[in-house]
Amino acid sequence: MIAPVATASLGVDGGPIFQILAIENLGLSATALGIALGFGLVSLPVQIYASRIPIERARQNMQLFLVLAALQAWLLALLVGVGATGGFAAVALGVTVTAEISVSVLYATAWQPLLASGLDTRGRQRLNSTWSATARGVLAGALILFAAFDSGGRSLFLVAVGALAIATAVGLNSIDAPESAPAPKPAATTPATALAPATRVVLVVFAAINIGAVPLWLVYLNKVLWPTANLGAIAAVQTVASMVALFAWKPTDGDVTRRALVAAAVTVAAAASIVTLDGPVGSGVQRAVVVGATAIMAGGITTSRVAMLEATHRVITSANTVRAFTLLDVVASTSLQVGLLISGFLIAASETSGTSLTDPYRAFVLVSAAMTIPAILWFKRTSARSEPTPSSL
Numbered sequence: 001m002i003a004p005v006a007t008a009s010l011g012v013d014g015g016p017i018f019q020i021l022a023i024e025n026l027g028l029s030a031t032a033l034g035i036a037l038g039f040g041l042v043s044l045p046v047q048i049y050a051s052r053i054p055i056e057r058a059r060q061n062m063q064l065f066l067v068l069a070a071l072q073a074w075l076l077a078l079l080v081g082v083g084a085t086g087g088f089a090a091v092a093l094g095v096t097v098t099a100e101i102s103v104s105v106l107y108a109t110a111w112q113p114l115l116a117s118g119l120d121t122r123g124r125q126r127l128n129s130t131w132s133a134t135a136r137g138v139l140a141g142a143l144i145l146f147a148a149f150d151s152g153g154r155s156l157f158l159v160a161v162g163a164l165a166i167a168t169a170v171g172l173n174s175i176d177a178p179e180s181a182p183a184p185k186p187a188a189t190t191p192a193t194a195l196a197p198a199t200r201v202v203l204v205v206f207a208a209i210n211i212g213a214v215p216l217w218l219v220y221l222n223k224v225l226w227p228t229a230n231l232g233a234i235a236a237v238q239t240v241a242s243m244v245a246l247f248a249w250k251p252t253d254g255d256v257t258r259r260a261l262v263a264a265a266v267t268v269a270a271a272a273s274i275v276t277l278d279g280p281v282g283s284g285v286q287r288a289v290v291v292g293a294t295a296i297m298a299g300g301i302t303t304s305r306v307a308m309l310e311a312t313h314r315v316i317t318s319a320n321t322v323r324a325f326t327l328l329d330v331v332a333s334t335s336l337q338v339g340l341l342i343s344g345f346l347i348a349a350s351e352t353s354g355t356s357l358t359d360p361y362r363a364f365v366l367v368s369a370a371m372t373i374p375a376i377l378w379f380k381r382t383s384a385r386s387e388p389t390p391s392s393l
């Protein structure tokens with residue numbers, strides 16, 4: 001339950017709590033944020049190497065991730081507490097880079113592989129939806145509290161996040177470490193561990209979903225579209241919308257890619273509604289459009305991710321579970337980082353844009369959302385060809 005709040009506080013994938021403190025407490029620019037959040041790209045070799053970590057180390061990896069998260073949260077608490085500015089405040093950018101690496105190397109090599117080895121398809125979907133929804137609810141409340149605090153309160157908030165992370169790490173001692181699967185015979189090593197075509201295509205799908213998943217949205221609102229917006233409230237809207245989408249997910253043994261397609265189409269429609277607005281917004285109708293589109297995009301992106309995550313579980317083999325999910329995290333996090341990096345520069349360009357239709361940031365979000373649909377259709381065709389025919393059973 002602490003992981004979503006911790007990652008949001010440390011700026012992983014552009015975490016909303018980190019965006020708020022970076023803008024309001026540390027005075028960091030959109031360009032600096034984009035560069036730092038995209039800097040995780042240099043860790044790709046380490047992330048790829050992490051796919052070799054055996055599953056029996058999953059518990060230790062989770063514990064180490066939580067301990068590191070606590071230390072990073074406490075460092076941010078110090079920066080906020082002393083009112084850091086300038087070069088001292090830029091230390092926070094280093095925190096978010098190392099946090100992104102620890103998620104990819106430690107968390108990603110543990111969580112989904114554990115689910116793949118211990119749960120059936122319906123149990124896995126319930127955990128990936130209901131548990132995640134509850135965690136998002138906690139995060140929504142945390143966002144509202146964080147936005148309402150002054151600098152001292154925000155510093156104490158981050159101290160508490162670190163303490164809870166340590167307590168969770170200690171609590172994991174009661175969980176038995178999973179056993180590794182029997183090693184395949186040498187002759188079968190290559191075909192058993194090679195990624196299937198559908199698995200490779202799903203990497204493309206997650207890249208398409210994540211690269212334009214409204215990166216640095218709070219920064220964009222503050223700098224361009226809605227400077228007077230309550231960032232905590234907008235972040236809470238995003239989080240609650242994701243939570244509702246997760247609670248609405250019904251486990252199924254049927255085709256989940258249809259849900260992903262519908263969600264992607266809805267996301268495109270919401271992105272298109274924002275492109276038509278003149279900024280900065282002032283009327284109540286414009287504000288309602290922004291809030292509504294924010295909620296719809298958050299819910300649509302969440303549904304697409306849950307659906308495609310379940311689709312991934314169905315196309316991987318037990319022999320390459322850790323490898324497949326680690327590479328999936330590498331692609332997902334890398335595409336998010338690319339989106340964050342691009343967005344930092346596009347937001348700066350959008351500040352001088354004359355009309356909404358030529359706003360570089362909103363154009364990027366719309367085009368990226370639209371590209372998700374053909375990517376999902378490609379996966380659907382590829383996975384259908386990979387299914388065994390009755391004659392081959």
